[in-house]
Amino acid sequence: MKVLFINAINPHNDFDTHYPSLGLAYIATYLRNTDGHEVKILNSDEFEAMKAFAPDIVGVSAVTQNMYWGMQVAEALKKACPGVVTVLGGPHQTALPDVLDAPFDYGSIGEGEDCMLDIVRALAEGKEGFHERMTKIPGVVYRQDGKVLHNHERKALRELDYLGIPDRDLIGEGKSMRLHMITSRGCPYRCIFCASAFNVRTARYASPKLVIDEIKLLVDRYKVKEIKIYDDLFTAHRTRLKEIADLMDAEGLNKVVHIECTNRANLTTLDLLQDCKKLGVRALAFGFESGSQKVLELLKTDSVDVEQNRRSIQMCRDTGIEVRGSFIIGTPGETGEDLAETYQFVDKNKLDGVKIYVLTPLPGTPVWIEAEKAGKVSRHMDWKKLHFIDFANTWREHIILNDKMTREEIRDWYTKFQRLAKRRELEKMFQKASMQSVVNRIRKPSKLVNDVKVIGQKIGSMI
């Protein structure tokens, strides 16, 4: 069977176009290796290549914010390739199993490897009786007598190792300085805004050996120098972390590749940071979320406090690990005073990277449930309204959950935080410019001109 996978992206967002979907690479690799299907993965803006492939079945992966693009491409493909079967999978469909948007014939909830394999096998048996067979596959969403129904989600994969390593050639990752990896699925915590916490119920971890094999492959085949491990919480499994660190050290991989991964302040100990160092970790990413204890408690269900966040930053700095932090503004009940505390936290702690988001109701989360009750979101809403990457421009339409500040006040705070983040970026740039690189720039004046331009742009965007 010819199986086409499509990653729904917003073509105007560089962020989307730079990171191909590893989730789709896992499914496509599994289908090809298990049943020998002909597979292809494309972005939703590569329409001509989709038609040229002439697929029997199309699997679209979409996050909620990109559902608009996913629906558009599925609709266009239905017209261009009559008879093609369309299936929607990914975090959005998983969180809303009772909804199946029009251009999709079927949906898939949860992990897609075995579900998609069963779906393609059902189609390979012929169109006759296909729908009947689909209604029996665990995890499938379908329509029957005008209603959307779904079968129970299949059990989460117990062992991740049996999936092996996803084939990055399928997502066009050539030689690159920087690639990303996923070494676990799920997170043991339940932050109220986080889709992973409620979509993936049980946290599971690939073995240290598989993690090392994948890192070796990225180093040998793709010549990477930096790997971003995008696990929900890479450091959650303490003994695994230590084993990975020991193997990285024994193989000398920590000398050739830098790792950036996720951590949580309540897990930070000196011992853990030393393992991170041994593992080759150069930077740790934290969701600090707020400098106000009241807001932090609400967002992270009382599992971490502001003082732990502050101490964690200091410990990372003492160990020589960079700290990147993300923050959320616009939480219900948050006041100007709370935001002033967050601002102070960001300013005082001199983070190496700062990201600011406005609280967004992602389907399936407690934040979504409250927003739905308040009539601010619905299962059939325009999903573009949740695209929060560019709040400075979209603040008028953005769904605001906060009840203590006006939309304009939140916009002003957002702008203030963005300026602070940019200022910090600039300070870092100057800090990093070692004597040697200054000399290099003077030897290569064209680069110096470019540097001045970049700095000028950054200062410009702060004004």
Ligand code: B12
């Ligand atoms: C890495 C990552 C990114 C990367 C790369 C994204 C990518 N192309 O994969 C970057 C940094 C670019 C990114 C950006 C964004 N992300 Co992101 N990201 C993640 C993260 C941390 C890991 C994704 C991953 O690889 N998971 C592991 C793989 C194995 O799982 P998977 O992708 O979900 O795929 C499995 C199943 O979902 C299913 N499946 C998926 N697609 C399909 C399709 C079919 C047909 C089938 C049958 C099954 C199926 O099978 C897969 C294998 O089992 C997740 C959190 C998480 N743990 O999943 C958030 C997450 C997916 N991101 C999220 C969001 C909101 C975004 C952004 C909108 C953020 C923003 N500010 O713009 C953008 C959108 C970009 C985009 N086009 O996807 C949310 C999505 C929530 C939602 N309701 O949709 C998540 C869940 C984070 C969260 N905790 O809330 N992200």
Ligand code: SF4
């Ligand atoms: S710790 Fe991170 S991944 Fe885990 S539930 Fe909270 S936000 Fe989600």
